[in-house]
Amino acid sequence: MNISRPRKWRRRTAPTRSPRFPPRANRRFRTPAMVNLPKPDSPSLRLNRFLADAGLGSRRGVENLVRQGRVVVNGKATSELGLRIDPDRDEVRVDGQVVTAAASGLVYAFHKPLGVVCTFRGQGGQPTLAPYKRQANLPGPMMPIGRLDADSTGLLLWTDDGNLNHALCRPESGIWKTYVVTLDRQPSAAEVRRFTGGRISLDGWPCLPCGLEPAPGGREAWKVRIHEGRKRQIRRMFRAIGNRVVTLHRVEFGPISLGGLAGESFRALDKAEIAALRQAVAAPGGK
Numbered sequence: 652m653n654i655s656r657p658r659k660w661r662r663r664t665a666p667t668r669s670p671r672f673p674p675r676a677n678r679r680f681r682t683p684a685m686v687n688l689p690k691p692d693s694p695s696l697r698l699n700r701f702l703a704d705a706g707l708g709s710r711r712g713v714e715n716l717v718r719q720g721r722v723v724v725n726g727k728a729t730s731e732l733g734l735r736i737d738p739d740r741d742e743v744r745v746d747g748q749v750v751t752a753a754a755s756g757l758v759y760a761f762h763k764p765l766g767v768v769c770t771f772r773g774q775g776g777q778p779t780l781a782p783y784k785r786q787a788n789l790p791g792p793m794m795p796i797g798r799l800d801a802d803s804t805g806l807l808l809w810t811d812d813g814n815l816n817h818a819l820c821r822p823e824s825g826i827w828k829t830y831v832v833t834l835d836r837q838p839s840a841a842e843v844r845r846f847t848g849g850r851i852s853l854d855g856w857p858c859l860p861c862g863l864e865p866a867p868g869g870r871e872a873w874k875v876r877i878h879e880g881r882k883r884q885i886r887r888m889f890r891a892i893g894n895r896v897v898t899l900h901r902v903e904f905g906p907i908s909l910g911g912l913a914g915e916s917f918r919a920l921d922k923a924e925i926a927a928l929r930q931a932v933a934a935p936g937g938k
Contacts, residue, residue, distance in 0.1 A: 695735040698722070701743065704813040705750050705792045719843065721746050746771075750792065758920040758928065759789065759809040762912045769798035769807065787917045796820065796904075800883060805830070806909040808928075811918075818932045819905075822880065826931060829903035830875045830885060835895040838863075838872045842892040851891045853881055858888060869872030871897070904933040 702713035702722070720728050723744040724736060736743060763769070766778055773779040780795065789889045792811040796819050799807055810816055819826055838846065843850065849860040862876035875885055886896045902909045906927040912918055920928070 655770065688718060692705050695737055697732075698724070698729070698734040698736055698743070698787075699732055701738060702745070702750065702813075703817060705811070707745060707750065707792060707794055707813065710817070716745060732847045742874050752936050755790065756812050756815075756925070757793075757810065758812075758815075759787075759793065759917050760907060760909065760912060761795070761807045761809055761921060762909060763799050763804055763807045764915050766801055768801045769795055783915060783917075789917070797880060799901060803899040803901065804914075805899075806907070806912075807901075807924050808904055808907065815929065815932070819928075824932055825878045826905045827876055827878045827903075828880075828901060828905070830877075831866050831868075831900045831902055832873055832875055832885065832889075832896050833868070833898040834871045834873060835897060838873075838889075838892065838894055842894070846888060846892055851888050853884065853887055858884070887919070 655658055679756070698717065699710055699713050702716065703710050707713050707716065712845050714732055716722055717730055717732055720730060724734065725742055730899050763780075763785070767783075768777050768779055770779055771781045771784075784793065789809065790811055793809050794811070794816060796808040796810060796816050799805065808819075818824060843863055847861055849857050851858045858881075859877075859879055862874070864874050866872040866874040877884065881887075885899060907920065907924055
């Protein structure tokens with residue numbers, strides 16, 4: 652009869668390493684997450700986020716500023732998107748102007764005239780927004796929210812609040828914008844249903860349902876309400892139903908109305924209007 656003996660258990664210990672070979676993590680196999688991490692209490696900030704928060708545009712827009720060599724940090728031009736700066740110690744300039752982190756939170760309404768491109772550096776001699784900004788003596792960080800193409804007129808909002816600017820320009824914000832358009836001809840009832848019912852596709856994607864109704868000014872004048880922002884969207888949608896936009900004029904951006912603001916003029920929004928604009932961003936689907 653075989654009688655098994657109890658096994659003697661030995662506690663396993665980690666293998667010893669020679670002092671000549673330290674653990675892998677302490678040698679050269681370091682993950683990117685272990686390199687150049689700021690301390691939790693460090694005031695450093697990524698350059699692109701600093702520029703966006705200062706109201707110089709969206710994250711993608713300010714990255715283009717850096718790539719173009721228009722950003723100077725402490726006297727040296729930089730093209731490093733991930734550069735970290737201390738807003739309290741480092742001096743940042745864009746096109747020679749000092750950028751400050753503090754945003755006033757102000758919002759301005761501007762009546763954009765015909766033929767002006769929504770940039771500060773035009774191509775081919777096109778008029779830009781730069782002279783209107785200088786004439787109105789707006790602060791340096793004040794930037795337009797979105798854009799209107801050169802052939803369009805009407806309401807264009809400006810702010811130095813980068814977060815608000817970014818939130819209003821996001822496709823998912825759902826902010827409703829209202830335009831008055833003059834068409835080449837009066838659309839038929841079937842064309843109106845196709846235009847408003849999400850039956851038009853642009854760039855391979857269907858447009859969201861929108862509003863279209865007659866406006867004062869004749870049979871060819873119509874009011875359009877959309878909550879998207881594709882490039883030249885309204886003109887392309889009418890082209891898809893066999894019509895053509897003659898004039899396009901924005902009259903509302905969310906809860907903000909152009910009203911009787913004269914062409915080429917600015918006006919500062921009051922606190923109630925700014926609060927309504929921020930609330931529209933927070934509300935599902937915008938207003």
